[in-house]
Amino acid sequence: MSNLFRRILLLRSPSSVFAHGFSESSLRSLRYLSTSSEIVSSPKSASLPSNAVQLNNKGKAVIDLLANHGFSESQISYLAERYPPILSFNPEKNLLPKLLFFQSKAHSSSEIFEILRSDPWVLSNSLNKRIIPAFDYLQAVLGSEEKTLATIKQFARILGLDLRNAVGPNIEILKQIGVPDSNILKYLQYQPRVFMTNSIQFKETVERVKEMGFNTQQWQFVDAVFCLRSMTKSTWDKKVEAYRKWGLSEEEIRSAFRKHPRCMTFSEDKINGAMDFFINKMEYESSFAARRPILLQLSLKKRLLPRGHVYEVLLSKGLIKKHQNLPFLLKSPEKHFIEKYINPHKEQIPGLLELYEEKLMDSKR
Structure with missing residues (x-):
C-alpha cells in the first residue's frame, strides 16, 4: 500500500493541500514524503513539519483501513482524489464507524463504494447526527432498506440533510393535493433532489403545475414538478x-x-434537431411532434437519422406507405426494428442491414 499512498500524494493538487492549512514548504515536504516508503522511521522526518508527518501517518492508516474493508486500489485512489480530506481522517474515530454502518446496510464493499462514489463528501457528515437519522427516515418513508440504498446511490448527499424538515413538508404538499403515494415514493427513490427545496417555493411550483391542467393522479404531475424545479x-x-x-x-x-x-x-x-428531422426530412406538420412529444427524446444521431434513412429506402421501393407507422418504427426496440423493418426486405433490398449499421457507425464518429 505504500506505493498507492505515494501515487495518491502525487495526484493531490496544491490547492487541496493549501485548503487544509499546509504552507508551500509543507507541500514540498509532502512530496518528499511520497518518495520514501521508510519516511516515518527516517531520522529526516524529525525535521519535517509536524502536520505533514501526521498527515503521512494518518493517510497510510486510512488506506490500510479501506483496503482491509475490501476497497480496491483504484477505488481508494478515486476516493482520495475526489475527497482529499479523507487522508487526514483519524481512521478509527472518523472513518471506521461510518464504514461499519454502511457495511451493516450494504451487501458488499462494492455497494459501499457505489454510495461513496455518488458523493464522497458524505463522509464529512456526522454519523449519529446526520447519516443514521437520514437513513432511518428514508427507510421509514420508502419502506425497505433496498429502496433506501438505491436512493442513496443516486444522491448520497441526501445523508447530510435533516430530511424530516427538508423533505417531509414537500412530501406532505403532494399528498394533500391527491398525488398517489406510489408516485411520490417512486420519485423520492429515483429523483430525491426534486424534494430538496424550500417548501414555499416547492408549493408555488406545485400550484403552477396544477394550473397547467395536469391530473394529480398521473405520473406526469410529479414529473412536471421536477422539470419546472430544474429550470429558471x-x-x-x-x-x-x-x-x-x-x-x-x-x-x-x-x-x-x-x-x-x-x-x-x-x-x-436537441429540440431544433428533432423538429428539423420531422418537418424537413420526414415532411410532417409541426403538430405531429406536439402530439407525440416522447419522440423528441430519441437521439437524433443514434436513432432518428439511421432509422429515418431505412424508412426513406423502404418508401422509395414502395414497401411502405408514406407516414405509415413512423412513430412505431422509431420507438421499437432494436431487435424488433430489425425483425420488422429490415429482415423481411433482405431479398428486395440487398445490403439494407449493412446500410443501417453503417448509419449507426456514422453516429459514433
Whole structure:
C-alpha cells in the first residue's frame, strides 16, 4: 500500500493541500514524503513539519483501513482524489464507524463504494447526527432498506440533510393535493433532489403545475414538478421560443408538456434537431411532434437519422406507405426494428442491414 499512498500524494493538487492549512514548504515536504516508503522511521522526518508527518501517518492508516474493508486500489485512489480530506481522517474515530454502518446496510464493499462514489463528501457528515437519522427516515418513508440504498446511490448527499424538515413538508404538499403515494415514493427513490427545496417555493411550483391542467393522479404531475424545479423562468421561456420557431402554438406546447414533461428539459439544439428531422426530412406538420412529444427524446444521431434513412429506402421501393407507422418504427426496440423493418426486405433490398449499421457507425464518429 505504500506505493498507492505515494501515487495518491502525487495526484493531490496544491490547492487541496493549501485548503487544509499546509504552507508551500509543507507541500514540498509532502512530496518528499511520497518518495520514501521508510519516511516515518527516517531520522529526516524529525525535521519535517509536524502536520505533514501526521498527515503521512494518518493517510497510510486510512488506506490500510479501506483496503482491509475490501476497497480496491483504484477505488481508494478515486476516493482520495475526489475527497482529499479523507487522508487526514483519524481512521478509527472518523472513518471506521461510518464504514461499519454502511457495511451493516450494504451487501458488499462494492455497494459501499457505489454510495461513496455518488458523493464522497458524505463522509464529512456526522454519523449519529446526520447519516443514521437520514437513513432511518428514508427507510421509514420508502419502506425497505433496498429502496433506501438505491436512493442513496443516486444522491448520497441526501445523508447530510435533516430530511424530516427538508423533505417531509414537500412530501406532505403532494399528498394533500391527491398525488398517489406510489408516485411520490417512486420519485423520492429515483429523483430525491426534486424534494430538496424550500417548501414555499416547492408549493408555488406545485400550484403552477396544477394550473397547467395536469391530473394529480398521473405520473406526469410529479414529473412536471421536477422539470419546472430544474429550470429558471428564463430557461423555460427559451424552450418555449425554440418550439414556437417551428410553428407550434402556445397551447400545442402546453399540450406536449402535459403529455411528456421532459420535452421542456431538452436542450435547444436537441429540440431544433428533432423538429428539423420531422418537418424537413420526414415532411410532417409541426403538430405531429406536439402530439407525440416522447419522440423528441430519441437521439437524433443514434436513432432518428439511421432509422429515418431505412424508412426513406423502404418508401422509395414502395414497401411502405408514406407516414405509415413512423412513430412505431422509431420507438421499437432494436431487435424488433430489425425483425420488422429490415429482415423481411433482405431479398428486395440487398445490403439494407449493412446500410443501417453503417448509419449507426456514422453516429459514433
